[in-house]
Amino acid sequence: MNTKIAVIAVATLVGGLTASLQAFAHHSFAAEFDGDKKLDLHGVVTKVDWTNPHTYFYLEVQGKKGLETWALEMGSPNGLMRRGWTKDTLAVGTEVIVAGRQARDGTLKGNAQSVILADTCKRLFAGSSQVDFVEDESAKVEGCTKK
Amino acid sequence: MFVRLLMLVACLGLSAPLMAQTGHPAKGSWSGDLTPASGAPAHIRLLINAHNGDLKGTVNPGKGEVAMKGVTLDPATWGLVVKAPMKEGELVLTGTLSNLGSWTNRKYIGTYVQGSQKGKFEFTLN
Numbered sequence: 001m002n003t004k005i006a007v008i009a010v011a012t013l014v015g016g017l018t019a020s021l022q023a024f025a026h027h028s029f030a031a032e033f034d035g036d037k038k039l040d041l042h043g044v045v046t047k048v049d050w051t052n053p054h055t056y057f058y059l060e061v062q063g064k065k066g067l068e069t070w071a072l073e074m075g076s077p078n079g080l081m082r083r084g085w086t087k088d089t090l091a092v093g094t095e096v097i098v099a100g101r102q103a104r105d106g107t108l109k110g111n112a113q114s115v116i117l118a119d120t121c122k123r124l125f126a127g128s129s130q131v132d133f134v135e136d137e138s139a140k141v142e143g144c145t146k147k
Numbered sequence: 148m149f150v151r152l153l154m155l156v157a158c159l160g161l162s163a164p165l166m167a168q169t170g171h172p173a174k175g176s177w178s179g180d181l182t183p184a185s186g187a188p189a190h191i192r193l194l195i196n197a198h199n200g201d202l203k204g205t206v207n208p209g210k211g212e213v214a215m216k217g218v219t220l221d222p223a224t225w226g227l228v229v230k231a232p233m234k235e236g237e238l239v240l241t242g243t244l245s246n247l248g249s250w251t252n253r254k255y256i257g258t259y260v261q262g263s264q265k266g267k268f269e270f271t272l273n
């Protein structure tokens with residue numbers, strides 16, 4: 001009987017620890033990003049990770065000191081789908097204009113609020129978790145001219 | 148029965164992180180520079196896909212991308228050869244994959260020929 005209880009306890013512990021791995025990735029906006037650090041990036045997508053709880057994409061941007069690779073956080077895959085995203089929206093090589101907020105620690109990491117596809121000037125909201133950010137569909141798309 | 152079920156759940160949970168280790172070693176998006184013997188480096192991107200052991204890909208994916216003419220990998224040496232008909236002349240990359248255990252720092256390093264130009268290249272898996 002004691003063995004049975006021990007096995008159940010170990011299995012529950014292992015299952016619980018494993019399940020908690022994903023929860024580590026979930027955090028509030030304010031814990032990681034600075035609402036006052038505006039970010040405007042224009043670059044080319046190099047990778048997209050459709051993961052929960054946040055989707056990430058990576059952008060090569062020509063910075064003042066050379067090429068920079070930014071990691072940009074968006075909402076969950078489900079949240080993005082509800083905003084009109086598909087798995088093909090951001091293919092590797094897509095040129096985009098991103099508005100968002102930078103990480104507090106000043107690294108090349110940001111929270112994307114809107115993503116504009118440079119070829120079509122189509123704007124998609126990125127499911128930002130910033131509390132006071134409003135997804136205003138009627139707002140003018142700025143920073144893009146159709147090619 | 149209940150104990151076995153619990154063990155199964157635990158094993159399935161443990162296997163989730165392991166799934167991240169699957170995939171073809173050349174597959175993915177690579178970024179790097181072609182550095183000629185003299186002159187400025189040129190930054191390019193490679194996108195390689197694997198399907199049933201066949202490798203295909205594009206150079207500079209997106210607008211103006213060029214489909215690779217050939218991608219061959221020798222698993223004995225991890226030697227990878229990429230050929231693509233660029234407008235500046237056929238690009239031939241001959242190099243080796245290294246640091247295969249890493250998702251963040253996997254390298255493809257070697258030498259290239261493009262038309263009359265020769266040089267070295269280094270790509271990192273994005």
